[in-house]
Amino acid sequence: MMNHEKMMERLKTNIKAKRFEHSLGVEYTAACLAYVHGADVEKARIAGLLHDCAKGIPTKEKLEKALKHGLPVNSFEKNNPDLLHAKLGAYYARYKYEIKDIDILNAITYHTTGRPDMSLLEKIIYVADYIEPNRKPIDELDIIRKEAFIDLNICIVHILKNTLEYLESTNTDIDIMTQKTYEYYVSNE
Ligand code: DGI
Ligand code: FE
Ligand code: FE
Numbered sequence: 308m309m310n311h312e313k314m315m316e317r318l319k320t321n322i323k324a325k326r327f328e329h330s331l332g333v334e335y336t337a338a339c340l341a342y343v344h345g346a347d348v349e350k351a352r353i354a355g356l357l358h359d360c361a362k363g364i365p366t367k368e369k370l371e372k373a374l375k376h377g378l379p380v381n382s383f384e385k386n387n388p389d390l391l392h393a394k395l396g397a398y399y400a401r402y403k404y405e406i407k408d409i410d411i412l413n414a415i416t417y418h419t420t421g422r423p424d425m426s427l428l429e430k431i432i433y434v435a436d437y438i439e440p441n442r443k444p445i446d447e448l449d450i451i452r453k454e455a456f457i458d459l460n461i462c463i464v465h466i467l468k469n470t471l472e473y474l475e476s477t478n479t480d481i482d483i484m485t486q487k488t489y490e491y492y493v494s495n496e
Contacts, residue, residue: 311352315356318330318356326363332439333359340431340434340456343456344431346431351428353408354415354428357406358396358414360396361391361393364395366388369391369392373394378394390419400415410429413426415432430463434455435455460495463492471486
């Protein structure tokens, strides 16, 4: 397996400085969440570091590359190719960063929309992405940050509620997976 330093060096050349900073923030936050909730800390760090590794690809190319690599692309993603940075990220993690662990790859795949019945690691990356220290101020972020260290499921519902409200307020189409994830965690809270 590639060592952590090499992973960081490679990532740095593939994304912008601000995005790299965000990735380090997600790595550290995911590690802290792993301590508290009893997850594998090294896996949390790697998934956090690499979760946005495909973010630097121009929007148009995201769709081309996803199709070229044979990734499943639904019609919603065809119309909103930026969402594909998650699936493409898992692909690059596998083939450019030599990550074979399926839980890490799934955590990257589902970091933007979440999915029903997430693994502990998937939940941690979903939450860490939203609460890491470099995030611009978001409504109720202080409360969400506390929830993250107390009850992940309550925290996930809160994040999804905020995200859905935000997407609705900006008239952005909502991915069916985002909606399904919300419904699942609201009824299992
Ligand atoms: O990559 P990051 O910026 O760190 O965070 P992310 O992977 O959660 O991506 C955030 C973007 O994804 C944000 O601009 C909103 C968008 N997004 C999340 N859920 C949905 C969505 N966009 C659409 N169209 N539909 C969704 O359901
Ligand atoms: Fe992302
Ligand atoms: Fe991110």
